[in-house]
Amino acid sequence: xxxxxxxxxxxxxxxxxxxxxxxxxxxxxxxxxxxxxxxxxxxxxxxxxxxxxxxxxxxxxxxxxxxxxxxxxxxxxxxxxxxxxxxxxxxxxxxxxxxxxxxxxxxxxxxxxxxxxxxxxxxxxxxxxxxxxxxxxxxxxxxxxxxxxxxxxxxxxxxxxxxxxxxxxxxxxxxxxxxxxxxxxxxxxxxxxxxxxxxxxxxxxxxxxxxxxxxxxxxxxxxxxxxxxxxxxxxxxxxxxxxxxxxxxxxxxxxxxxxxxxxxxxxxxxxxxxxxxxxxxxxxxxxxxxxxxxxxxxxxxxxxxxxxxxxxxxxxxxxxxxxxxxxxxxxxxxxxxxxxxxxxxxxxxxxxxxxxxxxxxxxxxxxxxxxxxxxx
Amino acid sequence: xxxxxxxxxxxxxxxxxxxxxxxxxxxxxxxxxxxxxxxxxxxxxxxxxxxxxxxxxxxxxxxxxxxxxxxxxxxxxxxxxxxxxxxxxxxxxxxxxxxxxxxxxxxxxxxxxxxxxxxxxxxxxxxxxxxxxxxxxxxxxxxxxxxxxxxxxxxxxxxxxxxxxxxxxxxxxxxxxxxxxxxxxxxxxxxxxxxxxxxxxxxxxxxxxxxxxxxxxxxxxxxxxxxxxxxxxxxxxxxxxxxxxxxxxxxxxxxxxxxxxxxxxxxxxxxxxxxxxxxxxxxxxxxxxxxxxxxxxxxxxxxxxxxxxxxxxxxxxxxxxxxxxxxxxxxxxxxxxxxxxxxxxxxxxxxxxxxxxxxxxxxxxxxxxxxxxxxx
Numbered sequence: 001x002x003x004x005x006x007x008x009x010x011x012x013x014x015x016x017x018x019x020x021x022x023x024x025x026x027x028x029x030x031x032x033x034x035x036x037x038x039x040x041x042x043x044x045x046x047x048x049x050x051x052x053x054x055x056x057x058x059x060x061x062x063x064x065x066x067x068x069x070x071x072x073x074x075x076x077x078x079x080x081x082x083x084x085x086x087x088x089x090x091x092x093x094x095x096x097x098x099x100x101x102x103x104x105x106x107x108x109x110x111x112x113x114x115x116x117x118x119x120x121x122x123x124x125x126x127x128x129x130x131x132x133x134x135x136x137x138x139x140x141x142x143x144x145x146x147x148x149x150x151x152x153x154x155x156x157x158x159x160x161x162x163x164x165x166x167x168x169x170x171x172x173x174x175x176x177x178x179x180x181x182x183x184x185x186x187x188x189x190x191x192x193x194x195x196x197x198x199x200x201x202x203x204x205x206x207x208x209x210x211x212x213x214x215x216x217x218x219x220x221x222x223x224x225x226x227x228x229x230x231x232x233x234x235x236x237x238x239x240x241x242x243x244x245x246x247x248x249x250x251x252x253x254x255x256x257x258x259x260x261x262x263x264x265x266x267x268x269x270x271x272x273x274x275x276x277x278x279x280x281x282x283x284x285x286x287x288x289x290x291x292x293x294x295x296x297x298x299x300x301x302x303x304x305x306x307x308x309x310x311x312x313x314x315x316x317x318x319x320x321x322x323x324x325x326x327x328x329x330x331x332x333x334x335x336x337x338x339x340x341x342x343x344x345x346x347x348x349x350x351x352x353x354x355x356x357x358x359x360x361x362x363x364x365x366x367x368x369x370x371x372x373x374x375x376x
Numbered sequence: 377x378x379x380x381x382x383x384x385x386x387x388x389x390x391x392x393x394x395x396x397x398x399x400x401x402x403x404x405x406x407x408x409x410x411x412x413x414x415x416x417x418x419x420x421x422x423x424x425x426x427x428x429x430x431x432x433x434x435x436x437x438x439x440x441x442x443x444x445x446x447x448x449x450x451x452x453x454x455x456x457x458x459x460x461x462x463x464x465x466x467x468x469x470x471x472x473x474x475x476x477x478x479x480x481x482x483x484x485x486x487x488x489x490x491x492x493x494x495x496x497x498x499x500x501x502x503x504x505x506x507x508x509x510x511x512x513x514x515x516x517x518x519x520x521x522x523x524x525x526x527x528x529x530x531x532x533x534x535x536x537x538x539x540x541x542x543x544x545x546x547x548x549x550x551x552x553x554x555x556x557x558x559x560x561x562x563x564x565x566x567x568x569x570x571x572x573x574x575x576x577x578x579x580x581x582x583x584x585x586x587x588x589x590x591x592x593x594x595x596x597x598x599x600x601x602x603x604x605x606x607x608x609x610x611x612x613x614x615x616x617x618x619x620x621x622x623x624x625x626x627x628x629x630x631x632x633x634x635x636x637x638x639x640x641x642x643x644x645x646x647x648x649x650x651x652x653x654x655x656x657x658x659x660x661x662x663x664x665x666x667x668x669x670x671x672x673x674x675x676x677x678x679x680x681x682x683x684x685x686x687x688x689x690x691x692x693x694x695x696x697x698x699x700x701x702x703x704x705x706x707x708x709x710x711x712x713x714x715x716x717x718x719x720x721x722x723x724x725x726x727x728x729x730x731x732x733x734x735x736x737x738x739x740x741x742x743x744x745x746x747x748x749x750x751x752x
Contacts, residue, residue, distance in 0.1 A: 003389070005615040006382045035711055097532045103711030125538050127709050128526060128622070156473045164540050167597050239379040246504070334504050335411055335479030351396060
């Protein structure tokens with residue numbers, strides 16, 4: 001008896017400003033139609049920048065008709081460290097139990113990608129899934145990580161080894177949250193925009209190139225359209241790409257990611273995900289040129305764009321001989337045959353089932369000798 | 377940007393005999409098209425009854441062309457106790473890591489419902505889901521639990537508090553595995569058959585009634601069609617019921633389960649799930665008569681059928697005043713408003729949004745005074 005069935009999902013994404021300011025209806029509207037309990041988990045970075053957040057939330061919810069009640073407000077450490085053990089996941093389970101949150105109750109996670117991942121995993125395994133609202137606080141989380149339909153924590157030193165696929169109830173991107181980001185995390189978010197432009201949209205890459213200096217100066221009029229277009233392309237991939245829960249071998253959006261994940265691990269997460277992706281993209285772009293798929297002119301254009309955005313394209317850890325173990329770990333996490341996306345042109349991706357260790361080495365040498373060696 | 381999308385799943389269910397005997401192609405056929413690693417987790421009850429299992433598996437796999445390699449074979453304690461902490465879940469994660477199992481590798485869980493739940497949860501959160509094959513070894517697991525698209529462990533004394541929805545790769549029901557079951561677990565599996573007959577198929581109930589004495593005597597010719605029909609109705613509900621991941625409030629198949637889950641907890645799992653379901657079904661059936669939805673004649677027929685199958689319909693724990701907390705816990709796990717399925721006739725379920733404490737009390741008094749008080 002083989003039975004086929006399908007399950008319908010809705011992915012809600014909103015861009016707004018002043019999400020927690022009185023008069024902004026987004027959050028209250030999103031919280032309609034569920035149960036009466038809400039628990040909030042806030043990234044320590046956001047909590048430090050917004051000391052009034054808990055009272056703002058309380059005022060907003062008590063002013064609204066039939067809004068849920070704020071039953072718990074917890075600050076959790078931001079950054080990848082919060083994914084290295086079960087602490088945050090267990091905190092979510094404990095709060096759900098202690099405050100009698102049911103499957104239709106709400107967990108609101110406010111923070112960077114790591115906090116969204118750890119809190120999201122806890123929410124996903126409580127009662128087999130409490131409703132999760134994400135309010136991403138970094139460029140990277142707003143234009144990429146926060147839109148994903150996955151969550152998880154690191155284990156055995158392997159990134160996202162433990163986790164689930166789960167569609168969030170909603171993703172509320174408050175552009176004002178980006179104002180308090182340190183420069184490093186501002187810049188870091190644009191590596192995923194470069195990545196998806198390289199894979200999907202040649203014109204979008206040209207737009208990023210054109211605005212790179214303004215973006216680096218944090219000119220919101222230049223940056224916001226890039227953040228929104230990047231989010232739109234990621235969302236389109238999830239809902240229209242035909243494989244949201246990654247059951248196929250190809251990982252078409254993981255350009256540069258085999259090296260990025262390994263670099264994060266080798267540097268003990270001193271490199272942020274956004275920075276590691278920039279280096280991984282630089283490597284796979286130079287590699288694409290090295291094997292003759294891409295012109296060296298196009299490869300240089302990509303590396304130069306990353307650098308103008310304030311992103312690193314090189315790092316001493318590239319010389320670590322363990323780097324290429326990242327290819328096997330990447331394959332193992334996904335399963336099946338190795339499938340790495342490379343470039344035949346800007347906006348023209350193509351899959352490879354193997355990478356040459358020699359060409360990887362030549363690419364690394366070229367990058368390390370020619371790059372400005374941006375200091376992290 | 378609200379985006380709707382759907383994800384396709386395949387649910388494979390096979391009934392067979394001698395699944396691990398040479399010449400039975402079922403397992404090897406199921407293991408095609410994935411990666412080369414397999415880890416097996418066996419219920420201690422099955423391992424005791426089948427001391428040759430590991431070598432049988434090794435012979436079968438090495439005799440077959442391009443079958444995966446048996447990389448780990450672990451015996452885990454059977455029974456609900458294995459769900460009361462993280463031990464088994466962590467064992468699965470450790471094996472997946474240590475033996476480099478990827479997302480397309482295989483985890484085979486052989487055992488009763490509790491082992492399938494705990495091993496299944498570990499498989500579901502490793503790499504966001506390694507392929508899980510279930511070989512249920514009890515009547516209850518073959519006709520009900522093993523077909524479900526969920527997994528989990530108990531936490532905070534609450535059944536299945538932590539877990540995920542996940543569709544198994546395949547469910548292989550070996551009827552020969554039932555031969556070594558203790559009588560108690562043989563009988564226990566038929567409470568779910570009575571339950572689904574009451575909800576879905578009046579004629580099926582009559583068939584069970586007619587065969588009850590033969591089934592109790594473990595006459596396979598009487599029992600197997602009942603087990604298979606029960607499995608078929610459960611599977612039809614999952615794949616055709618429109619809500620496999622339980623996003624709606626109604627839990628149409630959870631007849632008698634609010635009390636069953638609480639009785640398991642109150643008796644510290646001395647009552648098996650099947651026994652607790654029999655008592656829960658007896659209670660909600662008598663309750664349906666008590667509030668005038670069902671005739672007392674029909675209610676008596678149901679209780680008598682359960683007793684003839686060797687199932688308990690009463691237990692001293694019914695008198696525990698904490699029993700009705702089970703209603704609130706049931707609501708909380710599911711979320712939203714309380715929805716309890718009751719009967720307006722055999723084969724005619726109807727939902728209620730509240731239960732009267734008085735009528736529950738009267739139902740319990742009636743059951744406890746009239747039943748034969750089957751001793752567990």
